[in-house]
Amino acid sequence: MFGKIKEKLSRLAEKLSTLIETREISEKELADILEEFKLDLIESDVAYDVAERIAELLKQKLAGSRIPRTENVQVIVRKAFADILRSMLMDPPNISWEIRRKCEKGEPYILMVMGVNGVGKTTSIAKLASYLKEQGISVLLVAADTFRAGAQEQLVKHAEAIGVPVIRAKYGSDPAAVAFDAIQHAKKRKYCVIIIDTAGRMHTDQDLMAELKKISRVIKPDFKLLVIDALTGNDAVEQARVFNEQVGVDGFFLTKTDADAKGGSGISVSLTTGRPIVFVGTGQRYSDIVMFSKEWLIEKIVGSNA
Known part of the structure; x- marks a missing residue:
């Protein structure tokens, strides 16, 4: 991931x-080079406005300092880029800590998971459940x-594989009622976290988005996690925007990053919505999950010394 960037x-x-080796670089030359870099970022699935902001900040950093010919320009550029990412990106909340804090009060932490069809939502839920279970939660x-045929069986199969309980209902049942009843069960049985798998839906389907808003109003989740496929490209930004405007998004679970050489969409969904990436799926196994941090991403792009 992030190989293209x-x-x-x-x-x-x-x-x-190359320019610095022969003479001092002019402001126009720097602007031209950064304009080309902006287009390179867009080709790497970085949203246009995000690429423009990054290029402008790089211009401010590099134009404001003279780079001696003896200096390693690679190091200077990478450090400037790393500093920009640090200033723009958000570190996610510590979900495990938030779950434990609410559990100590005798209440389950309600985590509602959303996403369009085919993003790997159910598998991501299984990874997250396994991750939390390993921490003793x-x-x-x-x-x-309760809509897609086979959806409940798929979640049950994952639950059995990782050894966690699952509540299911009849197909055609009201998903808001199913989730509400499950929360009452979780309270009685003293579960610390309840992870609700909602039906995949296109962000352009107004009826299904209205249904999701209803579920959210009924259960009042502590955290609404939107699963985003890193391979989706710029459509991921539109998905994030619509879900955030219509239902509300607290953070993102980025999937299929092991197959994505570009990586720009992951950066863009966070920067365009102001919501953090919380988890990253890095492979096919249940253990292939990473809690996101700015430094993790920076190391992937520019290395550990930036």
Whole structure:
């Protein structure tokens, strides 16, 4: 992941190095090079306005300082890019800590998971449940997807594989009622976290989005997690925007990052909505889940010394 952005960043530094070796770089030359870098970012699935902001901030950082010919331009450019990402991105909340804090009060933490069809939502729920279970947190899964044939069986199969209980209902049942009843069960049985699997839906389907808003109003989740497929490209930004405007999003679970060489969509969904990436799926196994941090992403793009 982020291989394309890493490659484009190296190319930017090489162009600057070539000019600096012969003479002092002019402001216009820097602007032209950064304009090309902005287009490179857009080709790497970074949203246009995000790419424009990054290029402008790089211009401010690099134009405001003279780069001696003896300096390693690669290091300077990478550090400037890393500083920009640190200033723009958000670190996620510590979900495990928030769950434990609410559990100590005798209440289950309600986590509602959303996403369009085919993003890997149910598998991501299983990864998250396994991740929390390994930390000693009692987890209850809820199959509130009462629409898609086979959806509940899929979640049950994952639940059995990782050893956590799951509540299911008849297909055609009201998903809001299913989720509400499951929360009452979780309270009685003293589960610390209840993870609710909602039906996948296109963000353009107004009826299904209205249903999701109803579920949210009924259960009042502590956290609304939107699953985003890293391979989706710029459509991921539109998904994030619509879900956030219509239902509300507290954070993102980014999937299929092991197959995504670009990585720009992951950065863009966070920066365009002002919501953090919380978890990243890095492979096919249940253990292939990483809690996101700014430094994790920066290391992937520019290395550990930036």
